[in-house]
Amino acid sequence: MTLQKTSHNFTKIAFIPLQTNLFHIVLFSFLLTFGASNIYSQDIVKKTKPIPVTQPKKAIPAVKEIKTPVIDTIKKEKDSVKTDSIKPKKAFLEGKVKYKADQYAKIDQKKKLITLYDNAELYYQDIELKSGKIIMDYEKSEVYAGRIKDSTGKYTQYPNFKQGSNVIEPDSIRFNFKTKKALIWNSRTDQGEFNVKAAITKKENDSVYFLKGARFTTSTNKENPEYYFQTSKVKFIPGKKVITGLTHLVIADVPTPIALPFAFFPMNKETSVSGLILPSYNDSNTRGFSLQNGGYYFALSDHYDLTVLADYYTNGSYGMRFESSYATRYKFRGNVNVRFENLINSERGYPDYSKQNIYNIQWSHSRDSKANPSSSFSASVNLGSSKYFQQSINQSNIGSSLNNTLSSSISYSKTFNTLPQARLSLSATHTQNTQTESISMTLPTLQFSVDRIYPFVGENGVKKGFFKNINLQYNLNGRNTINTTDSLFFKPQMFKDAQVGFQHSIPLSTNFKLFKYFSASTSVNYEEIWYLKTIRRSFDNNQNAVVDKTVNGFDAFRTYNFSASLGTTIYGTFNFGDNKKIQAIRHVMRPSISYAYTPSFEKYYDTYSSDGSGTMDTNKQYTRFEGGIFGVPGLTNSNTMGISISNTFEAKVRDKDSTKTEPKKVMLLNNLNFSTSYNLDADGVTALAWSPVRVSTGAQFFENKLNANFAATLDPYAIDNSGRRINKYNIENGGSLFRMTSSNITLNYSLSSKDKDDKKKDKQTTRNGGREDDLFGTATDINDNRQSLFDGSEEEGEDTISEFFNSKLPWDMTFAYSFTYGNNNRENKITGNSIMISANADLTPKWKVGVSTGYDFVQKGVTYTQMRFERDLSSWRMSLNWMPFGANANWNFFIGIKSGILSDIKWEKRNFPNR
Known part of the structure; x- marks a missing residue:
């Protein structure tokens, strides 16, 4: 057999034993015959199955391979002798070796070496080796890889050793295939x-x-x-x-x-690892020295974790926080944060000594729609002490401390694929005013509805005309409402004051065209209200006052009303010519008129004596359903007519780009609305006929970067000296046609050196109820100061440093202005007038600065101000967040490694707000 040359595509070590001559063939035949005669002299067990003949595999001329002689060339059959003193030799390699090289692959059969040169590659089991030069000793099962020099004498083609997912790039490597050891x-x-x-x-x-x-x-x-x-x-x-x-x-x-x-x-690599979280040391003017944010991280499983953090102050104050995140792919995800602080001010015995407990609970949960398309569950909870964000000593979040409300919502909904389709939802809501410390909750709210039914639709299913469009549906709304305060939250008294009610409504409506250009609709609505608590009002002689006695038990009232509306759309276009810059202005006007009637339900009203005399003059009317969550039946007729006009103004402007033939559409005024109502049953004494006219509009300018909104209330009636509206028009009283009682203007303008459509939001601020923009400053996450203060700074990629006078400095600015006027009682004064500005800029590719501030022209003072400085130190980050004045005046300096695995290597210093 002719030997293959090393320059051929394939070389197989398996062919080495076939290099022989005639003498070796005769000797091999003699030994084989002699051995066979000895074997047949023994007792041979009959074989039931013939020995299969192995067909030689064809060579595939694509990649060079090295195979062991025993494994790849001769597959020996099992001997009939069960025990043999001669054991077959094991292969020196346990798998195939594939290799290639650009310049040459040299095989030295005497030294058992294979040398690969220039872009050499070698593959064996899960090992990949690439290098400039590779030498393989297949007798010792070793391989050596190293660099080579280029024409300039510089080392190139460094080895790249990969085993599984581990990659090593050395200057040189020596590896043994059998022992798996390497140097x-x-x-x-x-x-x-x-x-x-x-x-x-x-x-x-x-x-x-x-x-x-x-x-x-x-x-x-x-x-x-x-x-x-x-x-x-x-x-x-x-x-x-x-x-x-x-x-x-x-x-x-x-x-x-x-x-x-x-x-x-x-x-x-697969899961997080539990470990200690080192605390940071700080000192406070009011609480002494402290260790903050120390604790332990528990990597409980692949689906959820737990972080426990604690603070301790030398005056006895302490805080605890429990944070957990959980997720299951294609099912749900969420996080839970529970925070508690025991705050002690000053020292016991001093006049300014105080002690209080504050807490905050946050829960966010969302379910993947793929988990169950017919149902959904979500939760967004933010409740706790009303003063938590104002008084917490471990928060530096201006947006949250300025927020006046906390809100929560937990909801579940289910859709039933019946005919007609039905929907069921259960929800629990919570609203908390942090200034008044009042809390309103619904635990729970039940809503059930059945889709519209069209009883007069024909077999073709066409809904056209008055009768065919008649439809009805059913809605059920049940609530358990609780109104309480911080001091009674989740105490027995809170649940005793709960109110339960159910509202059933069946609306019957239709819509149709009238005189081709008018759209008309009519509806009749029937409602039934159920309560489990009512009142009985009477005069108590012992207390010498009118008292209400709660009556527990089922009670209900029923009401109905009628409404109709008529509207149309009017289009008008004013053309100025194609040669003008403004070619045309289009005006769209949508006037509508509505009528609503609700009769009197006086039968649900009783009388009580206001002074105990029992005379008719002192008797007053009341309904036992007062205080109910779905209101009370009306005592008088409601017979009103509503008028509203909506206007839109749009212009066609010649485009600056001369290549474009079509003009550009520009919105001038978006929804200029006027609305009022007229009471047809008004007597001019207890009720006036016309209600104030409400005007609102909005517009966008400078390529939609400036948003302007305006709203005003115009009263046609005059007022007397006590400020009460009288049945006399303002123009008859020597004034104008309308008396402006209130107005408001807001302007919002954002601009930057480049468009930021995907600007990141401050998750901590918005989660706690703050603003999405940074007009109140950005939130400082004390638990993790490695994050940048500025949006997008961690994802902008590599910095590009250009020439000094030609460098591009990214910047952005947000501007907001608010003006409020009040004249409800001839006070004629500006009740609100403030401006707020937030700006961020990159002074250099590594330096970032930002400021958030404002000025109140009514209070004559600077609003909350925050200054931000940050230096990108590649693997490190340095920042200073400073609020120079105000109730929340503080500063926070940080320098540390960005990487989460080395987050404990840091130094931070801050002072606390004087709270």
């Missing part, structure tokens, strides 16, 4: 967030490495990092942990006195 010089590897470089690396087995003269860092610059940890000895288990000996921190190649006798770094 690596100047290795470089990425392990999680770490970049590791070592002078000598010894690979003990697939899971253990020993490093000598190693350094590891989170810097992206592997060759010249701005900082690294230097250690002499390291035990490294890829994907699990790093254990080091004496380790010290080096910054800018300058050793620092910061050192540890040993260090342990978890590096689990």
Whole structure:
């Protein structure tokens, strides 16, 4: 057989035993015959199955392969002798070896070497090796890889050793296929967030490495990092942990006195690892020295975790926080935060000593719509002490402290695919005013509805005309409402004051066209209200006052009403010519008139004596349903007519781009609305006929960057000296046609050096109820100061530094103005006039500054002001957040490593607000 040359596409070591001559063939035949005669002299057990003949595999000329002689060429059949003193030789490799090289692949049969040169590649089991030069000793089962020099004498084509998911880039490597051991010089590897470089690396087995003269860092610059940890000895288990000996921190190649006798770094790739969270040290003027945000992180499973944090102050104050996140793919996700603080001011015995407990509970839950398309469940909870965000000593969140309300909602809905379709929902809501400390809750709200039914629709299903459009539906609304305060929250008295009610409504309606251009609709609505509590009002002689006695038990009342509306749309276009800049103005007007009638339900009203005399003059009317959550039946007729006009103004403007033939549409005024109503049963004494006219409009300017909104209330009636409206028009009283009682103007303007459509929102601020913009300043997450103060700074990619006079400085600014006028009782004064500005700018590619401030022209003072400074130090971050004055005056300085795995390597200092 002719030998293949090394320049051929394929070379198989399996063909080496077939290199022979005639003498060897005769000798081999003689030995085979002699051996066979000895075998047949023994007792042979009959074989039931013939020995299959193995067909030789055809060579595939694509990739070079090395196969062991025993495995790939001769498959020996089992001997009939059960025991044999001669054991077959094991293959020196346990799998196929594939290789290739650009310049040459040289095989030295005497030395058992294969040499690959220039872009050499070698593949064996889960090992991939790429290098400039690879030498394989298949007798010793070893491989060596190293660099090569280019024409300039520079080393190129460094080895790249990959085993499984671990990649090492050394200067050279020596590896044994059998023992899996390796010796690596100047290795470089990425392990999680770490970049590791070592002078000598010894690979003990697939899971253990020993490093000598190693350094590891989170810097992206592997060759010249701005900082690294230097250690002499390291035990490294890829994907699990790093254990080091004496380790010290080096910054800018300058050793620092910061050192540890040993260090342990978890590096689990699949799940988070539990561990301690080191606290930060601070001091406060009112509570002494403190340790804050120390605790433990519990990686409970792949689906949920738990973080426990605590604060302690030397005056006895302390705080606890429990934070947990959970998620199951394609099912649900959410997080829970529970925060509690025991606050002590001053020292016991001093006049300013005080002690209080505050808390806050937040829960967010969302379910994937794919889990169950016919039902949904969601939760957004934010409740607790009304003064938590104003008084908490572990919060620096201006947006949350200025917010006046906390709200929560938990809801579940289910759709029943019946005919007609029905929907059921259960929800619990919570609204809390942080100023008055009043709380309103519904536990729960039940809503059930049945889709519209068209009883007069024909078989063709066409709904056209008065009769065919007649439809009805059924709605049920049940509530358990609780109104309480902070002091009674979740106490027995809170549940005793709960009110329960059910509202059943059956609306019957239709719509149709009238005289071709008018759209008309009519409806009749029937309602039935159920209550479980009513009142009995009477005069108590013992208390000498009118008292209400609660009557427990079922009671109900029934009402009905009628309404109709008629409206149309009028279009008008004013053309100025195609040569004009403004070619045309289009006016769309939508006038409508409505009528509503509700009769009197006086039968549900009783009388009581207001002074105990029992005379008719002192008797007053009341209904036992007063205070009910769905209102009370009306005592008098309601017979009103409503009038409203909606206007839209749009212009066609010649485009600045001369290549465009079509004009550009520009919105001038969006929804200029006028609305009022007339009481047909008004007597001019107890009720006036016309209600105030409400005007509202909005517009956008400068490519929709400036939003302007205006609203006003115009009263046609005059007022007397006591400020009460009288049945006399204002123009008859020497005034104008309308008396402006209130008005409001708001302007919002945002501009930046580049469009930021996907601007990140401040999640902490909005979650706690603050603003999405940063007009009140950005939230400082005290638990994690590694995050940037500015939106998008962590995701902008690499910085591009250009020439100084040609450099681009990204910036953005948000501007808001509010003006409120009040003249309800001839006070004729400006009740609100303030401006707020927030601006951020990149002074350099590494320096960012920002400010949020404002001025109140009525109170004549500067509003909440925040100044932000940040320096990007590549792998580190330095920031200063400063509120120079006000009730929340404080500052916070931080410098630390960005990487989460080294988040404890930081230094921060701050002072607390004087609360």
